[in-house]
Amino acid sequence: MAKSLLPLRPQDHFGQLARLLALEAAAEEERARKSIENSAAADQAIASGHAINDLVIADEFPGLAGRTILALRKRTMQMPLPPHRLQVGSPVILLDEKQPQVRGARGVVSRRSAEQLEIAVNEPPEFESDAPKLRLQLFSDEVSRNRQLQAMRTATTVESGRIKQLRDSLLGETAPKFREVKNFVADAALDPSQQEGVKLALSAEDFACIHGPPGTGKTTTLVAVIRQLVARGAKVLATAPSNLAVDHLLEKLHLAGVRVLRLGHPARVQESLHHLVLDEQVENHPDVAVARKLVRDALRLKDRAAKFTRAKPPPGYKQELRAEARELFSDARRIEAGVVRYLLDSADVVLATLTGIDATVLEDRRFDVAVIDEAAQATEPACWPALLRADRVILAGDPFQLPPTIISPEAARGGLARSLMERLLETSTTTISHRLAVQYRMHQSIMAFSSAEFYEQGLTADPSVASHLLSDLSEVTPTDRTSTALEFIDTAGAGYDERAGSSQESRENPQEAELVVKLALALRDAGVAAEAIAIISPYAAQVRLLRRLLDGTLIDVDTIDGFQGRESEAVIISLVRSNATGEIGFLADVRRMNVAITRARRKLIIIGDSATIGGHDFYARMLSWVEREGIYRTVWEEL
Numbered sequence: 199m200a201k202s203l204l205p206l207r208p209q210d211h212f213g214q215l216a217r218l219l220a221l222e223a224a225a226e227e228e229r230a231r232k233s234i235e236n237s238a239a240a241d242q243a244i245a246s247g248h249a250i251n252d253l254v255i256a257d258e259f260p261g262l263a264g265r266t267i268l269a270l271r272k273r274t275m276q277m278p279l280p281p282h283r284l285q286v287g288s289p290v291i292l293l294d295e296k297q298p299q300v301r302g303a304r305g306v307v308s309r310r311s312a313e314q315l316e317i318a319v320n321e322p323p324e325f326e327s328d329a330p331k332l333r334l335q336l337f338s339d340e341v342s343r344n345r346q347l348q349a350m351r352t353a354t355t356v357e358s359g360r361i362k363q364l365r366d367s368l369l370g371e372t373a374p375k376f377r378e379v380k381n382f383v384a385d386a387a388l389d390p391s392q393q394e395g396v397k398l399a400l401s402a403e404d405f406a407c408i409h410g411p412p413g414t415g416k417t418t419t420l421v422a423v424i425r426q427l428v429a430r431g432a433k434v435l436a437t438a439p440s441n442l443a444v445d446h447l448l449e450k451l452h453l454a455g456v457r458v459l460r461l462g463h464p465a466r467v468q469e470s471l472h473h474l475v476l477d478e479q480v481e482n483h484p485d486v487a488v489a490r491k492l493v494r495d496a497l498r499l500k501d502r503a504a505k506f507t508r509a510k511p512p513p514g515y516k517q518e519l520r521a522e523a524r525e526l527f528s529d530a531r532r533i534e535a536g537v538v539r540y541l542l543d544s545a546d547v548v549l550a551t552l553t554g555i556d557a558t559v560l561e562d563r564r565f566d567v568a569v570i571d572e573a574a575q576a577t578e579p580a581c582w583p584a585l586l587r588a589d590r591v592i593l594a595g596d597p598f599q600l601p602p603t604i605i606s607p608e609a610a611r612g613g614l615a616r617s618l619m620e621r622l623l624e625t626s627t628t629t630i631s632h633r634l635a636v637q638y639r640m641h642q643s644i645m646a647f648s649s650a651e652f653y654e655q656g657l658t659a660d661p662s663v664a665s666h667l668l669s670d671l672s673e674v675t676p677t678d679r680t681s682t683a684l685e686f687i688d689t690a691g692a693g694y695d696e697r698a699g700s701s702q703e704s705r706e707n708p709q710e711a712e713l714v715v716k717l718a719l720a721l722r723d724a725g726v727a728a729e730a731i732a733i734i735s736p737y738a739a740q741v742r743l744l745r746r747l748l749d750g751t752l753i754d755v756d757t758i759d760g761f762q763g764r765e766s767e768a769v770i771i772s773l774v775r776s777n778a779t780g781e782i783g784f785l786a787d788v789r790r791m792n793v794a795i796t797r798a799r800r801k802l803i804i805i806g807d808s809a810t811i812g813g814h815d816f817y818a819r820m821l822s823w824v825e826r827e828g829i830y831r832t833v834w835e836e837l
C-alpha cells in the first residue's frame with residue numbers, strides 16, 4: 199500500500215480494507231469450494247487428508263453451551279479413519295456426499311481418535327436422505343470475516359461518542375492524548391524499560407503501543423499493565439490473533455490472581471486452562487443442569503419425529519414434535535444466557551482471540567480497555583471488532599517479526615499484510631510507543647545482529663543470559679560446539695543443491711538435511727537434552743524431510759513461521775537455498791529471518807550456502823556478523 203497520508207478518511211480507509219478482505223475471502227473460498235463442488239478436487243482433498251468421506255453419524259449427544267456433539271465413524275464401523283489433517287479445533291463442514299452443494303452443518307472438531315471424530319455443531323444437521331453418506335472437510339471461517347466487515351461498517355458510519363473519538367485518533371484525524379499517571383507504583387519485578395512501557399500504557403487516553411523485540415518480556419509487561427488497570431477499577435478485554443498467545447496471557451494473569459474469563463471453543467484452549475473457559479464455567483453452573491435436561495428432551499423429540507419414516511404419523515404431528523423441540527432448545531439457551539451474563543459481570547479481564555469476540559455472547563458489552571497482544575501479526579480488519587468495544591487500546595507486538603499470513607498475493611500487495619500496529623508506528627508523529635530494551639533469552643553474540651539490523655542497536659542482554667552457554671548446563675560436556683554461542687557452516691561449493699519438494703510448492707536440500715541431523719545428534723551426544731534442541735527451516739518440505747530423519751528423537755523440527763513466539767536452548771537453522779543463480783525466494787523477507795535468528799538461548803548454528811545468499815545485502819551483513827561474533831566454518835571441516 200502506498201504510504202498513506204494522515205488523516206485517513208474513514209470511507210476510503212475502510213472501503214479499501216473491505217476490498218482487500220474480499221480478495222482474501224475469494225482466494226480462501228476458491229480453495230474450499232473447489233474441493234466441495236468438484237469431485238476431482240474432493241478426491242484430492244481426501245487424498246491430502248483435508249477431508250474424510252464415507253462417514254456416518256454413530257452417536258449424537260448434548261455438548262457444552264447448547265451445542266450438539268456428533269460422533270462420526272466410517273460406514274464400516276470397525277474401520278479406522280484414514281490419515282487426515284483435521285485437528286481438534288479445526289473449523290469443518292459436514293456434507294451429504296450426494297448433495298455437497300446443499301448447505302451442510304458447520305462445526306469444530308472437538309475430539310479425535312483412530313476410529314472416531316467428534317464435532318461440535320451449533321444446530322444438529324437435518325439431511326434430506328435418511329442415512330446419508332457424509333463427508334467431513336476443513337472449511338474457511340466465514341463467520342469471523344463477517345464480524346470484521348460489520349465492525350468496519352460501524353466504524354465508518356459512527357458519528358458521535360467514544361467509538362468515533364477512538365476511530366478518529368486511530369485514523370490520524372485527531373492526535374492521541376496522554377495524561378499524567380497518578381499513584382503509579384512501580385512493580386519491582388520489572389526492569390526500568392518495562393516499567394516505562396507500563397507507564398506509557400496507563401497514560402494513554404486513546405491508544406499506545408508496547409513494542410517488544412524478541413525475549414524482552416512483552417507478555418510480562420502486558421500482564422503488569424492489565425493488573426494495574428484492574429487495580430484502578432477497569433474492565434479489560436484482552437485479545438490476540440492466536441489461541442496460543444491468548445492462552446499465554448490467560449495463564450500468566452490467572453497465576454497473578456486476576457479474575458479472568460476465557461471465551462472461545464474449549465477444544466481450542468489448552469487443556470490445563472479449561473476451567474477458565476466460559477463454556478466450562480457455564481456447564482458447571484447449577485442452573486445449567488436444568489438447561490441440559492431440556493436439551494436432552496429436545497433431542498429425544500427430534501429423534502421421535504425422525505423415526506416416522508414408514509409409519510404415517512397423524513397430520514402435522516412430526517412438525518409439532520419438531521416445534522416443541524425447538525422451543526425446548528430456546529428455553530435452554532435463555533437460561534444459559536443469564537448464566538453467561540453473570541459470569542461476564544464477575545470477571546475483570548475477558549480474554550478471547552480476535553476472531554472469537556462473539557457478539558452473541560458479549561451482546562453490547564463494553565470495556566474500559568482493549569489489549570491486543572501479538573498485534574503485529576493481526577490484520578487491521580481483524581482488530582476492529584475488539585477496538586469497537588473499548589474506550590482505550592493497548593497494542594503490543596513487534597512489527598519486525600512475521601506479519602499476518604495472507605493467501606491472496608493481491609490482497610497482501612494492497613496492504614492487508616500491514617498490521618494496524620505497523621501503520622500506527624510508521625505514521626505517528628508523537629510518542630505513542632515504547633520499545634522494551636532488555637532481553638532475557640539470548641547470549642549477547644546471538645542477539646547482536648538482530649539488535650543492529652532491526653532495533654537500532656537498542657537491545658541489551660540481561661546479565662543472567664548475556665554470556666550463558668550450553669556448556670554451563672551441568673549435564674553438558676564442554677566441547678568446541680557447546681562452549682561457543684554462534685556458528686555459521688557454509689555449504690558453498692559442496693554441491694548441496696536444493697530441489698523442489700514432493701508437493702512442488704516447497705524446497706528441500708537433502709545433503710544439508712543430513713548435515714543438520716549430524717550436528718543435532720552431536721549436540722545431544724554432548725549431553726544437551728533432545729527437547730532443548732530445535733531445528734527450524736523456512737521451507738515446509740525441508741521440515742518434513744528432517745522430521746522423517748529425526749523420527750523418535752524428541753528433537754523439535756518446525757518451520758520458522760511455526761516457531762514464532764517460542765525459544766530453545768540450541769537452535770539449528772537450515773536455510774536450504776543453494777543454486778547457481780543466487781535465487782533466495784522468500785528468504786528475502788528479512789523479518790522471517792529475524793524470527794529465526796532470535797529463537798536460540800545459548801547456541802545458534804546457521805547452515806547455508808554463502809554463494810547463494812551472499813548476493814543479498816542482508817545476508818552479506820549476516821555473514822560478517824558471524825565472522826565478528828562467532829565462528830565461520832566451511833562444510834569441509836564437518837565431513
Ligand SMILES: Nc1ncnc2c1ncn2[C@@H]1O[C@H](COP(=O)(O)OP(=O)(O)OP(=O)(O)O)[C@@H](O)[C@H]1O
Binds near residue numbers: 639
Ligand atoms: N524483568 C524481568 N526480569 C527477569 N526475567 C524476565 C523479566 N521480564 C521477562 N523475563 C523473562 O523473560 C522471558 C520472556 O518473557 P515473556 O514470556 O513475558 O515474554 P514474551 O513476550 O512471551 O516474549 P517474546 O515476545 O519474545 O515471545 C520469561 O522467561 C520471563 O520470565
